[in-house]
Amino acid sequence: MKKPGLSLKNVLVSRPIVLSICAVLMASALSACGSKDPAKDASAQPQATTAATGTAQSKPAEEKKTVAVTQVTNWFAEPEHGGQYAALMKGYYKDAGFDMTIMPGGPQVSAAQIVASGKAQFGMIQGDDLIIARQQGIPLVAIAAAFQKNPQGLIYHKGQPIKDFADLNGRKVYVASAAGYWEFIKKKYKLDTVQDMKYTGQLVNFISDPTAVTQGYITAEPYALKQQGYDTEMLLNADSGYNPYANVMFTTEKMIKEHPDQVKAFVEASIKGWDYYKDHSDEVNPKIKESNPDMTLDAMKYGAEKQKELVYGGDAATNGVGTMTKERWSTLIKQLTEIGVLKNEEDVSKVFTTEFLPKK
Structure with missing residues (x-):
């Protein structure tokens, strides 16, 4: 992995x-x-023994x-x-x-x-x-x-008309099953037409669909996507009010x-x-x-x-x-x-x- x-x-x-x-x-x-x-x-290992005598090498007296x-x-x-x-x-x-x-x-x-x-x-x-x-x-x-x-959040392709979580309605969102933050967001923002898609750890489906959204970390996935030529933006879950x-x-x-x-x-x-x-x-x-x-x-x-x-x-x-x-x-x-x-x-x-x- x-x-x-x-x-x-x-x-x-x-x-x-x-x-x-x-x-x-x-x-x-x-x-x-x-x-x-x-x-x-490595500096806190057990004391070594000498090859010649097999006796333990003494440690400095002040070492705890x-x-x-x-x-x-x-x-x-x-x-x-x-x-x-x-x-x-x-x-x-x-x-x-x-x-x-x-x-x-x-x-x-x-x-x-x-x-x-x-x-x-x-x-x-x-x-x-x-x-x-x-x-x-x-x-x-x-x-x-x-x-x-x-640092968890929902990633979308740059240029999509998404400004807040309510704008996710009608879109495919790749999220792992029974994610607590997603259940909270759907309930709070009344996402009744959003399409829950099973997140498998792959980003290929997200990449191929400019309107799709996927879960990720602000510290990782946006960088990887950028390196491959895909510009993205992100909604941090914490900004929804769910911030463990x-x-x-x-x-x-x-x-x-x-x-x-x-x-x-x-x-x-x-x-x-x-x-x-x-x-x-x-x-x-x-x-x-x-x-x-x-x-x-x-x-x-x-x-x-x-x-x-x-x-x-x-x-x-x-x-x-x-x-x-x-x-x-x-x-x-x-x-x-x-x-x-x-x-x-x-x-x-x-x-x-x-x-x-x-x-x-």
Whole structure:
């Protein structure tokens, strides 16, 4: 499977961005990590032994003992994980006491299940998917949100008379089955003549029909389409009023109860990484590419620039990267309940916590 934004020669496979896919993954058996390579902090490995004596080489007295920790992201390595890779590259995780491994996600990887099973201590997920996981009995807790504004949206060919979501009526829209945001948008904008088309991960149908619309990420698909000569514009789902936090860092209730110091250290190191990535993405992107060689540095540069306002704007501009509010989470829970994705409203006090975020 290729990362969205890599190629349009035959099939462009996008990351799953829908609630139904999350449910399928959670119901399946645990999967190994994606086809890309995990990233480790090479400076935080166990001490080596000498070839001659077989005895352990001594470490500097001031070096702290590190704890082996794994985090699993929500897709193959990309700029949307820039802060995590910056923290690894700059040694922030090591300074926090971790021998950190970043396990890339992918289309057959459920970060929720991997973390819930204890195979990883931390993960990354969409805000709505985390709520659904809790409704399914998986006790996940959001501890920071990398994206204040969700990068998901609906892409259309430039020049089409589309200014708002209401203008989608009568058009073919390629969206994965039972997408929560799409159910919300259809209901809010009364899209009674829109044609729901099954999204398969391919863009060929969208390309061949100038009037069609397709799901995608502002950080990826528009770049790939432009590289192939197709100019597009986009409606961000967040502008419809459906704006779940994206790339939410999470752990389990058990981890918070038993190792709150590690949770705090992880959040602080990750946020420090995101603060660094803001102005040093060109330095960090080659590190990301080591785990995802298929993605070009130009594509990463595009993604890093497009996501700046989504990560560092909004509430983050005042309260810092990672910040979350009860109001945002409560609104999302209510929306998911109203469109029938949730049978019962989740207790928002158990869904997220800001206690581990750096104080401003």
